Amino acid sequence: MTTNAKCLLVLDDDEAVARTIGFVAERLGFSVACYDAPEPFFEAVRERNPSHVALDLIMPRMDGIEVLRRLALMHCEAELILTSGMGLKVLESAQTTASERGLNISGVLPKPFQPSVLSELLSRPHTSDPVSRAVTHAPGGHTVQVDELVAAVASREIQFRVQPKLDLGTRLVVGAEILACWPHPQQGIIAPDDFIPVAESSAQLMQGLTRLVLEQSLSWFARSPLLAMGSIAVNLSTRSLSDVTLADHIESVCRAHGVPTDKLILEITESSAMDRTADTFDTLTRLCLKGFRLSVDDFGTGYSSLEQLARLPLSELKIDKSFVIKLHTSTDARKIVDATIGLARSMGLICVAEGVENSAALETLTTLGCNLAQGFYISRPLSGMAFDTWLQRVSACPHFATM
Secondary structure, three states, X not given: OOOEEEEEEEEOOOHHHHHHHHHHHHHOOOEEEEEOOHHHHHHHHHHHOEEXXXXXXXXXXXXHHHHHHHHHHOOOOOEEEXXXXXXXXXXXXXXXXXXXXXXXXXXXXXXXXXXXXXXXXXXXXXXXXXXHHHHHOOOOOOOOOHHHHHHXXXXXXXXXEEEEEEEOOOOOXXXXXXXXEEEEOOOEEEOHHHHHHHHXXXXXXXXXHHHHHHHHHHHHHOOOHHHHOOEEEEEOOHHHHOOOOHHHHHHHHHHHHOOOHHHEEEXXXXXXXXXXXXXXXXXXXXXXXXXXXXXXXXXXXOOOOHHHHHHOOOOEEEEOHHHHHOOOOOHHHHHHHHHHHHHHHHOOOEEEEEOOOOHHHHHXXXXXXOOEEEOOOOOOOXXXXXXXXXXXXXXXXXXXXXX
């Protein structure tokens, strides 16, 4: 069903608050309907398919968390604005709950609120835009089968995409992350999150996928202008780390393409970094001895200790995008980002923030002292050829400009 553009539904039992929200929205060109009970509100959601919903978390007949659960079951695509007088902690917790249920969260609005803050939330772009979804998800939610993925790897159907990393001090592109990509002949683009977990179910399949992406990306990188400017980063799964021949294989591929080993950063998840099995630790150590750099990806989502981190020969920490995205909507997320940057600095590591989606996040990360950043605001993942064209264009500019 098509979303009803600029249609706001308000669920709030405080008539004065609902009226204020409606007044601000109407000045922005919204049609507004206010409700003080859940059932008429749900009926309106079904009938009107609103672009926005303002929801008070404290309601006498049904609390806001239950309302969010019902909206998720209804596959509501509206931008949600959560309001409450219970304090920011409660709002942030509800925001996390809603996001985990697949709902679109425009932001939170502690009571009492300023009309200007509400206006800013109502003016944000709609995040469930079909064009944006098409970039990262296969149409129809295609379920990947193991034998299908095996065939795709064997036929080299899996490709790679390149997402640049920006030095926040110089505003120069100094590297890129390599991401796997599956342009399915019938299903369209299948995102890594949809097929990597399938690949990890088989050590042999994951090994084949990792080696294919490495060979493709290093072949491109050897001819790219990026080689003279920086490095590339490739993800290694826990399955890959158990391959005792991995370090020798990566070294031989680099040598075959004339790529120095210190130009390749190998990203491992925080949980993989804490895996103390002999094979995994041998692989990580041998990779460092050969000159490769190690980066801990998705930092902050695992359970590592400082002692464990200190034992590993790391070069980078990457702040998980879930914290970066909420940099300006969650005080806890900002504290975690700030603490991670401080930890990296104290350990002599480069700190990379992923998930940068706007200029405000870029500037805040710069102020906090983060070293590098990547995300859609800088550039979406590009093919190797498109990346080289993009890099030449931005390198010719005196200041960084987004796509």
